Amino acid sequence: MTVTQAAPPPVASDTGPAKTQTRAPRRKPGGNNGRKWLEIALFAGPALLVFISFVIVPVALAAVYSLYNWNGLGPLDRFIGLDNYVRAFSDPLFIKAIGNNATIVIASILVQGPLAIAVALLLNRRMRGRGLIRALIFVPYVLAEVIAGLSWKLLLSPRGGINAILEGIGLGHLAKPWLADPDTALWVMFGILTWKYLGFAILLMLAGLQGVPEELHEAAAIDGASWWQTQWRITLPLLGPTIRIWIFLSMIGSLQLFDMVWVTTKGGPVGATNTMAVYMIQYGQGQYGYGSAIAVILFVISLIVALVYQRFAMRRDLAGAITSGVR
Amino acid sequence: MNRSRITRVAAVGAASALALGLAACSSDGGGDNDNGDSVTITWWHNATSDPLQGIYEEVAAEFEAENPGVKVEVTGYQNEDLQRTLIPNALQSGDAPDIFMVWPGGEVRSQAEAGHLMDLTEVASESIEAMGASVAPWTVEGKVYAIPYAFGAAGIWYNQELFDEAGIEGTPETLSELEDAVAALKAIDVEPIAVGAGDLWPAGHWWYQFAVASCPADVLETAIPEHDFTDPCWIEAGERLQEWIAVEPFNNGFLATPAQTGADSSNGLIANQTAAMEFMGPWNAGTIGSLTEDGEVPEWLGWFPFPSVDGASGDPGAIMGGGDGFGLSADAPDEAVDLLKYIVSEDVQRRFAESGAGVPTHPAAADALTDPNLQASAAALSEATYVQLWIDSALGPAFGAPLNQAVVNIFAGSGTPQDVVTALEQTAASQ
Numbered sequence: 001m002t003v004t005q006a007a008p009p010p011v012a013s014d015t016g017p018a019k020t021q022t023r024a025p026r027r028k029p030g031g032n033n034g035r036k037w038l039e040i041a042l043f044a045g046p047a048l049l050v051f052i053s054f055v056i057v058p059v060a061l062a063a064v065y066s067l068y069n070w071n072g073l074g075p076l077d078r079f080i081g082l083d084n085y086v087r088a089f090s091d092p093l094f095i096k097a098i099g100n101n102a103t104i105v106i107a108s109i110l111v112q113g114p115l116a117i118a119v120a121l122l123l124n125r126r127m128r129g130r131g132l133i134r135a136l137i138f139v140p141y142v143l144a145e146v147i148a149g150l151s152w153k154l155l156l157s158p159r160g161g162i163n164a165i166l167e168g169i170g171l172g173h174l175a176k177p178w179l180a181d182p183d184t185a186l187w188v189m190f191g192i193l194t195w196k197y198l199g200f201a202i203l204l205m206l207a208g209l210q211g212v213p214e215e216l217h218e219a220a221a222i223d224g225a226s227w228w229q230t231q232w233r234i235t236l237p238l239l240g241p242t243i244r245i246w247i248f249l250s251m252i253g254s255l256q257l258f259d260m261v262w263v264t265t266k267g268g269p270v271g272a273t274n275t276m277a278v279y280m281i282q283y284g285q286g287q288y289g290y291g292s293a294i295a296v297i298l299f300v301i302s303l304i305v306a307l308v309y310q311r312f313a314m315r316r317d318l319a320g321a322i323t324s325g326v327r
Numbered sequence: 328m329n330r331s332r333i334t335r336v337a338a339v340g341a342a343s344a345l346a347l348g349l350a351a352c353s354s355d356g357g358g359d360n361d362n363g364d365s366v367t368i369t370w371w372h373n374a375t376s377d378p379l380q381g382i383y384e385e386v387a388a389e390f391e392a393e394n395p396g397v398k399v400e401v402t403g404y405q406n407e408d409l410q411r412t413l414i415p416n417a418l419q420s421g422d423a424p425d426i427f428m429v430w431p432g433g434e435v436r437s438q439a440e441a442g443h444l445m446d447l448t449e450v451a452s453e454s455i456e457a458m459g460a461s462v463a464p465w466t467v468e469g470k471v472y473a474i475p476y477a478f479g480a481a482g483i484w485y486n487q488e489l490f491d492e493a494g495i496e497g498t499p500e501t502l503s504e505l506e507d508a509v510a511a512l513k514a515i516d517v518e519p520i521a522v523g524a525g526d527l528w529p530a531g532h533w534w535y536q537f538a539v540a541s542c543p544a545d546v547l548e549t550a551i552p553e554h555d556f557t558d559p560c561w562i563e564a565g566e567r568l569q570e571w572i573a574v575e576p577f578n579n580g581f582l583a584t585p586a587q588t589g590a591d592s593s594n595g596l597i598a599n600q601t602a603a604m605e606f607m608g609p610w611n612a613g614t615i616g617s618l619t620e621d622g623e624v625p626e627w628l629g630w631f632p633f634p635s636v637d638g639a640s641g642d643p644g645a646i647m648g649g650g651d652g653f654g655l656s657a658d659a660p661d662e663a664v665d666l667l668k669y670i671v672s673e674d675v676q677r678r679f680a681e682s683g684a685g686v687p688t689h690p691a692a693a694d695a696l697t698d699p700n701l702q703a704s705a706a707a708l709s710e711a712t713y714v715q716l717w718i719d720s721a722l723g724p725a726f727g728a729p730l731n732q733a734v735v736n737i738f739a740g741s742g743t744p745q746d747v748v749t750a751l752e753q754t755a756a757s758q
Binding site: 270 | 433441443581583590591601723732739
């Protein structure tokens with residue numbers, strides 16, 4: 001029967017079973033640990049090497065350069081301490097750029113977030129043409145930044161399409177040089193950014209909505225909850241992790257905003273749409289020490305925002321990953 | 328050893344090699360040293376379209392034919408990429424091209440001071456002598472570090488058809504005549520003057536021009552290299568600009584208008600006949616031409632020197648302009664010196680003039696110019712009593728953004744003439 005068929009375990013080598021049994025436990029703690037570290041080193045090593053050479057070292061070098069007056073040519077030999085930082089924080093244009101970044105961070109969250117959730121809720125229902133609408137909403141996000149920026153720039157120019165449409169429908173008095181007016185340029189820019197990035201937010205929210213179990217809606221319906229109550233008490237709380245990660249991505253994107261501004265206005269008019277990254281490119285020209293100081297300020301602001309946000313808003317989502325030990 | 332472990336180790340090894348390769352990727356290249364008989368000369372310039380690109384390729388081929396064993400690798404890059412990224416990086420990494428464009432004023436000064444450029448004063452003395460005074464902007468403390476092949480004046484490019492339509496006779500010679508022309512153009516519903524203030528520097532040029540009109544030549548000559556802006560003429564420049572802006576001569580939405588990109592740029596407004604005038608450098612015919620429907624320079628495009636500014640305290644014969652020159656890296660081979668001499672020789676300069684790509688620097692090549700606008704520009708230069716290089720170039724790359732931004736603030740009505748001087752002084756203090 002089965003008992004007879006269960007032969008003693010085959011031994012590959014000529015070492016007896018007794019020997020292997022005594023050796024194995026001895027080898028395990030030392031040998032396996034060493035092997036574990038070897039594997040970690042071999043697997044993480046290459047990625048770590050790339051990360052250190054292309055992220056950590058440049059960040060550290062920028063911090064070093066920022067303490068020098070350096071035009072990018074010749075040796076680093078004019079140490080000026082924190083003068084570059086003092087200069088940055090006493091330049092009204094840079095302060096304005098920080099303010100613009102902050103405005104875009106807050107406006108993005110307040111405007112794009114609710115808008116994206118609303119559209120996602122709408123698109124999550126079964127309706128005719130849903131696939132087409134989803135695809136269309138995502139088109140601006142897929143479009144290359146430079147192409148989108150140039151198109152908007154042409155549309156919004158004084159002789160552009162938007163003004164032509166306004167004049168065509170008898171609203172000529174509303175026509176204006178949209179991006180050339182320092183009072184409105186930032187809001188026009190924000191409109192373009194919303195158009196460009198709303199699709200991404202909606203897609204993220206739609207993905208989050210897939211994770212809300214249908215049973216909960218059914219249970220709520222049985223208990224007599226209205227549609228609004230269901231959304232407010234079930235969908236939104238369960239969408240929480242998605243909303244929080246979107247806010248995180250949106251904040252970091254807004255802080256590092258560069259390409260759309262560079263293509264449409266170069267930070268103008270009169271600094272109205274300037275951001276920290278645009279300022280860094282414009283004023284770092286020929287003074288790489290100063291440009292590095294701006295880069296470090298941008299890095300530190302982004303890092304603080306990211307850490308604070310992760311510490312307080314995302315700790316439940318990331319429990320065990322970054323915030324282990326934090327309770 | 329078991330097999331899976333071997334493959335694992337191999338995979339990790341390959342990945343590490345890739346990472347090391349990435350980390351070390353900056354150290355390849357080179358090959359500009361003369362090993363044996365053959366020498367390769369690398370040559371970087373900013374011509375990305377014909378006729379100039381074609382001329383350079385021809386010159387390289389001719390030089391190769393005349394010098395067996397010499398290979399010339401000639402590449403044209405987009406101007407700003409070349410000036411702001413490629414050349415500074417190449418110089419700093421110690422792997423510079425042998426012959427490359429060197430921008431006059433502040434840039435040649437900082438590159439020469441860092442020891443990246445070859446002193447040409449002795450090795451190319453004949454070529455330098457032939458060029459005359461036009462090498463001055465590339466001279467640092469008496470030593471010449473690059474030889475220009477083109478130098479042109481700034482002036483007003485205008486639409487002759489629109490001028491006729493508006494009934495403007497001749498071209499304005501004083502600022503008040505220019506003001507009359509602006510009024511006449513407004514009367515026929517044409518934007519009088521296009522300015523790409525969105526790119527900052529085109530607005531900056533207006534202030535530079537008013538500074539050239541307001542400051543005597545001796546002040547310009549000493550103040551710029553010494554960064555001394557105490558003379559009242561620097562304030563006067565801003566005040567005269569303010570008075571001029573009050574005339575409202577510029578296109579609608581000029582604060583967001585770019586200079587050279589698209590139909591709504593200042594170049595585009597000239598090309599599609601929406602605006603009649605633009606104050607620009609010698610390259611403008613080409614950039615306007617690239618925005619017309621047929622891609623040709625329009626026949627109605629004319630040029631006249633900037634009008635004299637009534638009552639200004641500067642030198643009325645002073646003119647502003649800029650040019651392009653070539654220099655050599657400090658360790659370039661002798662063959663590169665010969666190539667440079669050939670590029671700026673009378674023969675090549677005449678072909679350059681005939682092509683209409685720009686105003687040549689070799690005096691003997693000036694009569695080969697066929698384009699009437701370039702002829703006018705060359706004539707204005709030869710009559711000038713003082714030639715001022717673009718003020719931002721003359722000051723150096725760090726000054727561009729703060730200076731031009733301060734000027735644009737005047738255009739926007741939010742800045743004052745004093746703000747421009749303050750921006751200059753603050754930038755100078757940080758140097």
